[in-house]
Amino acid sequence: MTQPPSDFRSDTVTRPTPAMLEAMVAAEVGDDVLDGDPSVGRLERIAADWLGKDGGLFVPSGTMANQIALGAHTRPGDEIVVQRFAHVTTFEAGSAGALHGLQSMTVGSLEGSMPLEEVRAALRPDFIHCPRTRLICMEQTHNVAGGVVVPMEEVQALARFAQEHGIPMHLDGARLANAVVASGLSARAWCAPFESVSLCLSKGLGAPVGSIIAGSESFLERARLWRKRLGGWMRQAGGLAEAGRIALQQGVERLEEDHRLATTLAARLAAVPGLGVAPERVHTNMVMVELQEPLPAAAQASAELEAAGVRISPMGPRRLRIVTHRDVGPNDGERLIEALQSWVQRHGSPV
Numbered sequence: 034m035t036q037p038p039s040d041f042r043s044d045t046v047t048r049p050t051p052a053m054l055e056a057m058v059a060a061e062v063g064d065d066v067l068d069g070d071p072s073v074g075r076l077e078r079i080a081a082d083w084l085g086k087d088g089g090l091f092v093p094s095g096t097m098a099n100q101i102a103l104g105a106h107t108r109p110g111d112e113i114v115v116q117r118f119a120h121v122t123t124f125e126a127g128s129a130g131a132l133h134g135l136q137s138m139t140v141g142s143l144e145g146s147m148p149l150e151e152v153r154a155a156l157r158p159d160f161i162h163c164p165r166t167r168l169i170c171m172e173q174t175h176n177v178a179g180g181v182v183v184p185m186e187e188v189q190a191l192a193r194f195a196q197e198h199g200i201p202m203h204l205d206g207a208r209l210a211n212a213v214v215a216s217g218l219s220a221r222a223w224c225a226p227f228e229s230v231s232l233c234l235s236k237g238l239g240a241p242v243g244s245i246i247a248g249s250e251s252f253l254e255r256a257r258l259w260r261k262r263l264g265g266w267m268r269q270a271g272g273l274a275e276a277g278r279i280a281l282q283q284g285v286e287r288l289e290e291d292h293r294l295a296t297t298l299a300a301r302l303a304a305v306p307g308l309g310v311a312p313e314r315v316h317t318n319m320v321m322v323e324l325q326e327p328l329p330a331a332a333q334a335s336a337e338l339e340a341a342g343v344r345i346s347p348m349g350p351r352r353l354r355i356v357t358h359r360d361v362g363p364n365d366g367e368r369l370i371e372a373l374q375s376w377v378q379r380h381g382s383p384v
């Protein structure tokens with residue numbers, strides 16, 4: 034029997050655990066749009082409590098959670114200040130403009146931070162000719178920057194600035210749980226500076242589908258309208274909600290294992306000539322690998338490693354992103370290292 038591939042493309046590829054499948058089958062359900070689904074309601078309460086917010090809404094995806102927040106905080110013609118490489122800027126198909134008529138002012142670099150001075154410079158004056166700066170949007174952990182944890186001091190400095198100017202902050206916390214485990218700070222502490230937070234249950238936490246968008250009661254009133262407008266309200270979604278509840282209740286502490294594997298992979302790959310890896314930037318479950326000249330580009334590497342049974346996504350012309358998760362372990366890690374080492378040897382180590 035051929036060995037299944039070792040899939041390091043994303044932490045979204047995990048299969049539901051036996052505990053999730055059991056809970057899904059046993060879920061109590063109702064029509065969430067008509068008069069409520071008890072399992073959805075329970076998940077929303079548990080998640081909101083974990084995040085330290087008044088309430089939360091269960092929605093199909095992280096993209097929808099973010100877009101609900103953007104709609105709820107803004108009006109067409111407003112401007113948002115958002116990290117240059119954030120998911121909202123890079124991977125949501127222009128929805129800020131297409132759905133909400135927003136202009137995005139992007140700040141920061143590939144390192145993932147949002148320097149206060151850049152945010153300050155981005156703030157619009159109260160002037161008839163300018164759009165209004167309506168929202169500051171952060172991401173934690175930062176995906177494109179390699180799963181780094183944006184430091185609490187940076188979050189707090191931005192929060193003070195935002196408060197001084199009466200601008201709400203939204204957190205794309207798709208991988209907030211990874212930041213919680215890596216930092217030792219609670220989800221509540223990370224979320225306190227934000228008016229709204231999105232949390233993905235289907236990334237490292239391992240649920241098959243679903244995200245939560247959480248915030249204050251007044252935010253949720255507007256968020257419900259946007260969930261309706263975007264078609265994100267589901268009916269007997271209790272089975273999915275139960276999988277999400279198990280993910281949140283059983284999936285957080287386990288992330289430590291993913292972080293440990295990523296740290297090991299980074300240390301080993303950093304020793305391979307031709308691969309640029311910065312182990313000190315591996316904070317959570319991702320490792321970015323730069324393919325140095327004269328190695329071929331990332332797309333070719335990804336295709337050739339696939340043939341060797343190892344799946345890794347390109348994240349730029351010469352950059353690979355390795356993501357650890359519940360469904361890959363130390364044996365998959367060894368397989369990845371061997372496959373990458375022999376790929377580098379085959380294509381000639383650079384001088």
Ligand SMILES: Cc1ncc(COP(=O)(O)O)c(C=O)c1O
Nearest residue numbers: 094095096097120172176205207
């Ligand atoms: C930081 C971040 N935010 C939001 C999302 C969107 O999640 P979804 O794929 O569920 O729409 C992702 C997905 O990878 C992400 O990495």
